[in-house]
Amino acid sequence: MAIFYIYILLLFMIIAAIIAVETKYLLGAVICIGAVGFGASIMFLFLRAPDIAITQIVVEVLGLIILIRACISRELTFISGPREFFGVVVSVVIIFVIFLAGIRVLETLPDFGTAIFAEAPEAASQTYIAEGLQKTGAANIVASVILDFRAYDTLGEATVLFTAIIGATVIMRRKPKKLLEDE
Amino acid sequence: MKGMTIIVKTISSWVKVLIFLFGIYIILFGHLTPGGGFAGGVILASSYVLLMLAFGREFAEENLSLPVASKLDCVGALLFGAVALCGLLYGAAGFFWNFIHQEYLVGTDYEFNLVSAGTIPLSNIAIGLKVGASLFLVVLVLSMFRPDTSAEDSNEKE
Structure with missing residues (x-):
C-alpha cells in the first residue's frame, strides 16, 4: 500500500516540477519548487528514512523563506520573450544523451524502495549495519556512519x-x- | 512599527522558544533518534529566522548580531576539528578516531543512554552550532544586501 502512496506523490511532484518550469510567475515557480521538496520529504518517510526526511523538510522551509524573500523584493516577476533556438537544441541533445546513459545505469539499480544492501552481500554497508552499534555505541546507524565511519x-x-x-x-x-x- | 502584525508577533514570541528547544533536542539526541547536527542546526537557525521575519531585522540582530554569529560559526568549526584531532593525538590511531568510546565505553552497557557513542554527540553539537550560525548568517546577509539602484523603495518594504 505504501508504494501506491509513493506513486501518487511522484505524480504530484512531477506535475509541480512541470508547473515550476512552465509558469510565467516567479513566485509561483518558487512555491512549486517548495511543493516538490515537501513531496520528497513525505516520500522519504514512506521509504523509512526519517533522518533524510527531517533534514529535507527543514532545509526546504529555510530555502523557501530565502527564495520567497528574494522574489517579492523584485519588481520584475514576469519572464517573457521567445526561446532561443540554439539553447533549445543543446538542451534536448543533452537530455537525450543523459537518457541513453540512464537506461544503462538504471538497469543495475535495485527496485524502487528496496535497500541496496539487500542485493550486495559484499558491500561496505553490511559491515556498518552489523557492527555499527558495537563499534561506535550510537543507536542511530546514520549518525554512526556520518560521524564515525565516514x-x-x-x-x-x-x-x-x-x-x-x-x-x-x-x-x-x-x-x-x-x-x-x-x- | 517594524515587522508584521501583533498577532504574528505574539504567536512567534511563544513558538520561537519551542522551535529552539526542539532544535536542541534534535542535536543532543542525534545519536539515538533520527536527526543529528545538520537538521538540528537548521531548526535552530529557523527559530532566529522566524524572529527576523516577525519582528524585523534589527530585533534579530540585537539578539544575535553578525559578529557574534560569525564567531559561533568559527567556534563550531574549530570544535569539530578539535574532536577529530583528539582522535589523532590520543592513541595515534587516526584522524576522527572515536577515542572516548573505544577507550572507556566499549564493552559496557551504556549503549542506549544519552551519554554514549563517544565523540559522536560532541561532533553533533559542534556541527549543530556551525550549521545554525552559518545558515542564520546567510539569511542575515541576504536581508542586509541592498543593490544601489533600489535603495530608496526597499526601505518601506522592510
Missing part, C-alpha cells in the same frame, strides 16, 4: 558550508568601500 565526508560538507558563508559575507557586505577606507 566522518571525512562530514568534514568536507562543513568546509563547503564554511566557504560558502565566507563568500556570501564578503560579497554582500553593506558598505565595502567605506569599510576599506576606515582601515
Whole structure:
C-alpha cells in the first residue's frame, strides 16, 4: 500500500516540477519548487528514512523563506520573450544523451524502495549495519556512519558550508568601500 | 512599527522558544533518534529566522548580531576539528578516531543512554552550532544586501 502512496506523490511532484518550469510567475515557480521538496520529504518517510526526511523538510522551509524573500523584493516577476533556438537544441541533445546513459545505469539499480544492501552481500554497508552499534555505541546507524565511519565526508560538507558563508559575507557586505577606507 | 502584525508577533514570541528547544533536542539526541547536527542546526537557525521575519531585522540582530554569529560559526568549526584531532593525538590511531568510546565505553552497557557513542554527540553539537550560525548568517546577509539602484523603495518594504 505504501508504494501506491509513493506513486501518487511522484505524480504530484512531477506535475509541480512541470508547473515550476512552465509558469510565467516567479513566485509561483518558487512555491512549486517548495511543493516538490515537501513531496520528497513525505516520500522519504514512506521509504523509512526519517533522518533524510527531517533534514529535507527543514532545509526546504529555510530555502523557501530565502527564495520567497528574494522574489517579492523584485519588481520584475514576469519572464517573457521567445526561446532561443540554439539553447533549445543543446538542451534536448543533452537530455537525450543523459537518457541513453540512464537506461544503462538504471538497469543495475535495485527496485524502487528496496535497500541496496539487500542485493550486495559484499558491500561496505553490511559491515556498518552489523557492527555499527558495537563499534561506535550510537543507536542511530546514520549518525554512526556520518560521524564515525565516514566522518571525512562530514568534514568536507562543513568546509563547503564554511566557504560558502565566507563568500556570501564578503560579497554582500553593506558598505565595502567605506569599510576599506576606515582601515 | 517594524515587522508584521501583533498577532504574528505574539504567536512567534511563544513558538520561537519551542522551535529552539526542539532544535536542541534534535542535536543532543542525534545519536539515538533520527536527526543529528545538520537538521538540528537548521531548526535552530529557523527559530532566529522566524524572529527576523516577525519582528524585523534589527530585533534579530540585537539578539544575535553578525559578529557574534560569525564567531559561533568559527567556534563550531574549530570544535569539530578539535574532536577529530583528539582522535589523532590520543592513541595515534587516526584522524576522527572515536577515542572516548573505544577507550572507556566499549564493552559496557551504556549503549542506549544519552551519554554514549563517544565523540559522536560532541561532533553533533559542534556541527549543530556551525550549521545554525552559518545558515542564520546567510539569511542575515541576504536581508542586509541592498543593490544601489533600489535603495530608496526597499526601505518601506522592510
